[in-house]
Amino acid sequence: MGCKGSKSAGVNAPFVAEAQPAQPATAPQKKGELPPGTEVLFVLGGPGSGKGTQCDRIVAKYGLKHLSAGDLLRDEVKSKSALGLELESIMKEGKLVPQETTIALLRKAMIGSGCQRFLVDGFPRALDQAKTFERTVCLPRLVLFFDCPLETMEERLLSRGKTSGRSDDNAETIKKRFKTFQEQSIPVVDYYEERGKVKKISAVPPPEEVFLEVQQVLEGLQAQQAGEAAGAAQAIAAENQTQAVGAMQVDAAPDTVPSTRTTDSGKRTTDSGKRTTDSGKQTTDTGKRTTDSDKRTTESGKRITESGAAALPADDATATTTATAASPAAEGTEGIREVKQRPSFVGIEDEVLAAKIEEASQAPTKMSADGSRSVVEMPADASSAALPAAA
Numbered sequence: 596m597g598c599k600g601s602k603s604a605g606v607n608a609p610f611v612a613e614a615q616p617a618q619p620a621t622a623p624q625k626k627g628e629l630p631p632g633t634e635v636l637f638v639l640g641g642p643g644s645g646k647g648t649q650c651d652r653i654v655a656k657y658g659l660k661h662l663s664a665g666d667l668l669r670d671e672v673k674s675k676s677a678l679g680l681e682l683e684s685i686m687k688e689g690k691l692v693p694q695e696t697t698i699a700l701l702r703k704a705m706i707g708s709g710c711q712r713f714l715v716d717g718f719p720r721a722l723d724q725a726k727t728f729e730r731t732v733c734l735p736r737l738v739l740f741f742d743c744p745l746e747t748m749e750e751r752l753l754s755r756g757k758t759s760g761r762s763d764d765n766a767e768t769i770k771k772r773f774k775t776f777q778e779q780s781i782p783v784v785d786y787y788e789e790r791g792k793v794k795k796i797s798a799v800p801p802p803e804e805v806f807l808e809v810q811q812v813l814e815g816l817q818a819q820q821a822g823e824a825a826g827a828a829q830a831i832a833a834e835n836q837t838q839a840v841g842a843m844q845v846d847a848a849p850d851t852v853p854s855t856r857t858t859d860s861g862k863r864t865t866d867s868g869k870r871t872t873d874s875g876k877q878t879t880d881t882g883k884r885t886t887d888s889d890k891r892t893t894e895s896g897k898r899i900t901e902s903g904a905a906a907l908p909a910d911d912a913t914a915t916t917t918a919t920a921a922s923p924a925a926e927g928t929e930g931i932r933e934v935k936q937r938p939s940f941v942g943i944e945d946e947v948l949a950a951k952i953e954e955a956s957q958a959p960t961k962m963s964a965d966g967s968r969s970v971v972e973m974p975a976d977a978s979s980a981a982l983p984a985a986a
């Protein structure tokens with residue numbers, strides 16, 4: 596389900612809301628770039644735990660764009676490109692495809708969808724994937740983890756293998772996939788658990804029961820977002836009021852200004868003291884100040900909404916930059932507040948890697964032989980350099 600041409604959900608649309616289809620980006624998207632405020636929910640779980648099954652239900656109920664890392668990789672295999680052949684041999688071995696390739700495919704699909712809110716399924720499967728995605732795309736809003744015993748997953752995969760046509764749904768490859776899952780993917784769950792982002796759901800009950808749990812989690816997220824939005828609106832309103840009262844007090848101030856006139860900083864009192872010698876100028880200054888204040892409030896509100904990062908828990912501080920938005924009108928402490936900004940390529944250590952991913956994710960598409968699908972052409976260095984020799 597795509598976003599292009601869909602009706603917009605509005606700037607303040609929550610990350611999850613009952614809506615179909617997946618909602619388009621609400622802020623202008625520059626060509627070849629992700630829209631501002633891009634948000635993702637990661638869906639993790641062992642092979643065969645039921646990620647895809649639950650994603651289908653989530654997509655049917657909530658307006659999110661579903662991207663399965665495994666499906667994107669299999670599409671590439673089906674294209675029979677040189678890259679596809681290399682991917683196939685890695686997947687048959689139950690190993691992980693190098694992160695540059697997977698992230699480039701995801702990023703390209705995200706940009707091309709025109710959507711802003713994504714359900715990313717089967718990714719990240721290793722710590723390096725998680726950290727690079729955070730640096731080059733965005734932080735996840737939440738991580739859903741479908742918890743399932745290996746024996747149950749094995750039964751499901753063997754059963755799926757009867758009809759899936761997947762070259763990795765066989766007993767031998769399943770064992771290797773489980774090893775990869777335990778050694779490389781479980782640390783990702785631990786990483787996000789330490790950051791308070793993981794919602795663990797038992798994947799053992801039948802799909803409809805598992806989905807009841809999923810809905811509870813997503814509705815909890817919805818409620819949390821509503822609370823955050825209300826809190827942000829309240830903070831803005833309170834700030835507005837402070838500014839308005841400050842402006843009124845300046846307007847109403849007698850020619851001699853008592854030292855206790857306002858709670859404002861000494862600087863503003865000094866300013867006002869200067870103004871009392873010229874009350875006409877004072878009115879003008881005050882009028883201007885009120886306008887500045889209104890403008891600032893709008894800007895602050897926009898910043899909070901657009902970044903989507905104001906709602907991030909404090910533990911995200913390591914991965915976000917904190918900007919101090921000082922009021923142009925009131926330079927006292929009441930005019931200062933902190934706004935978290937989501938980094939895009941900010942503070943990136945491995946710029947070469949980021950450049951590779953960006954380049955690969957913006958590579959031109961071409962139609963496959965049957966004319967039905969588009970194919971990513973990876974730049975030579977991003978594919979061959981990234982991929983180990985076929986096992």
Ligand SMILES: Nc1ncnc2c1ncn2[C@@H]1O[C@H](COP(=O)(O)OP(=O)(O)O)[C@@H](O)[C@H]1O
Nearest residue numbers: 642643644645646647648751755798800801802
């Ligand atoms: N809760 C469940 N109970 C029983 N079978 C399930 C459940 N969820 C998924 N399945 C089945 O298990 C297999 C693997 O599910 P799938 O969603 O493809 O897993 P994943 O995407 O995690 O590999 C599929 O055949 C699916 O129909």
Ligand SMILES: Nc1ccn([C@@H]2O[C@H](COP(=O)(O)OP(=O)(O)O)[C@@H](O)[C@H]2O)c(=O)n1
Nearest residue numbers: 642643664665666686690691692717718720
């Ligand atoms: N982030 C990812 C996701 C999948 N993959 C590869 O794609 C295969 C299939 O992944 P999948 O998510 O479609 O399937 P499940 O193993 O979860 O059923 C994995 O076994 C990996 O070989 C990867 O390398 N990196």
